[in-house]
Amino acid sequence: xxxxxxxxxxxxxxxxxxxxxxxxxxxxxxxxxxxxxxxxxxxxxxxxxxxxxxxxxxxxxxxxxxxxxxxxxxxxxxxxxxxxxxxxxxxxxxxxxxxxxxxxxxxxxxxxxxxxxxxxxxxxxxxxxxxxxxxxxxxxxxxxxxxxxxxxxxxxxxxxxxxxxxxxxxxxxxxxxxxxxxxxxxxxxxxxxxxxxxxxxxxxxxxxxxxxxxxxxxxxxxxxxxxxxxxxxxxxxxxxxxxxxxxxxxxxxxxxxxxxxxxxxxxxxxxxxxxxxxxxxxxxxxxxxxxxxxxxx
Numbered sequence: 001x002x003x004x005x006x007x008x009x010x011x012x013x014x015x016x017x018x019x020x021x022x023x024x025x026x027x028x029x030x031x032x033x034x035x036x037x038x039x040x041x042x043x044x045x046x047x048x049x050x051x052x053x054x055x056x057x058x059x060x061x062x063x064x065x066x067x068x069x070x071x072x073x074x075x076x077x078x079x080x081x082x083x084x085x086x087x088x089x090x091x092x093x094x095x096x097x098x099x100x101x102x103x104x105x106x107x108x109x110x111x112x113x114x115x116x117x118x119x120x121x122x123x124x125x126x127x128x129x130x131x132x133x134x135x136x137x138x139x140x141x142x143x144x145x146x147x148x149x150x151x152x153x154x155x156x157x158x159x160x161x162x163x164x165x166x167x168x169x170x171x172x173x174x175x176x177x178x179x180x181x182x183x184x185x186x187x188x189x190x191x192x193x194x195x196x197x198x199x200x201x202x203x204x205x206x207x208x209x210x211x212x213x214x215x216x217x218x219x220x221x222x223x224x225x226x227x228x229x230x231x232x233x234x235x236x237x238x239x240x241x242x243x244x245x246x247x248x249x250x251x252x253x254x255x256x257x258x259x260x261x262x263x264x265x266x267x268x269x270x271x272x273x274x275x276x277x278x279x280x281x282x283x284x285x286x287x288x289x290x291x292x293x294x295x296x297x
Contacts, residue, residue, distance in 0.1 A: 017283030032059030072102030158185030241268030
């Protein structure tokens with residue numbers, strides 16, 4: 001298959017695309033779906049490389065280890081699976097949550113996985129062994145999204161009740177509660193310099209949080225629930241996906257809306273940005289993945 005001109009759409013999943021990730025080298029996209037599968041695609045061509053099967057319910061979250069060797073997936077079947085990216089082989093299944101796994105994050109050194117669940121908890125696991133090393137409790141509702149700071153020291157979580165929390169990774173101690181959203185927080189991200197947290201919510205807004213200043217700002221423009229947020233590697237821009245079927249790009253520092261990307265026919269559930277900052281990848285209720293050129297977006 002020849003290189004595609006951007007933007008372009010990838011089809012192959014038979015259900016909603018719930019989560020997308022891009023490998024550190026920018027060559028591959030990994031997608032998770034309601035159809036219970038994980039698929040690996042070439043980013044430049046859209047060619048499907050492999051399908052990973054093993055989960056028995058929808059896949060809610062996928063991510064790739066910092067070294068690019070492993071794919072991690074969290075599912076409504078209450079499990080986390082670790083896969084070898086190159087071969088598609090399942091390495092292990094991690095069990096411990098009492099309800100579905102909604103979100104995953106991994107420490108910058110690649111040693112620990114953090115998972116969020118409908119059971120109101122987060123758990124820390126050793127990637128190499130799958131051993132549960134710590135449980136973080138404090139939320140009174142489902143944990144929908146988690147992010148780890150670039151230095152690996154802090155965790156931010158977004159729950160159903162809208163009250164985000166900041167935790168110390170090493171101890172699991174709760175440090176602070178961030179209040180501002182009026183509804184469930186669906187997605188959280190932290191900027192590459194560790195200065196800002198970004199959150200998306202069912203209240204249709206995005207918020208930026210100054211982790212050093214404590215200031216928060218609401219970014220409004222979406223007309224329906226915000227399902228996903230991501231921060232560009234250069235820390236300049238926020239990308240958001242919404243149930244209004246659009247993707248928006250915002251200036252992180254000012255909160256200014258820069259442009260809107262249209263093309264999906266269903267809710268945009270997941271957005272991510274390649275490590276080089278050149279591509280935006282999105283997954284949608286329309287069962288497709290779309291790839292956009294950042295500079296043309």
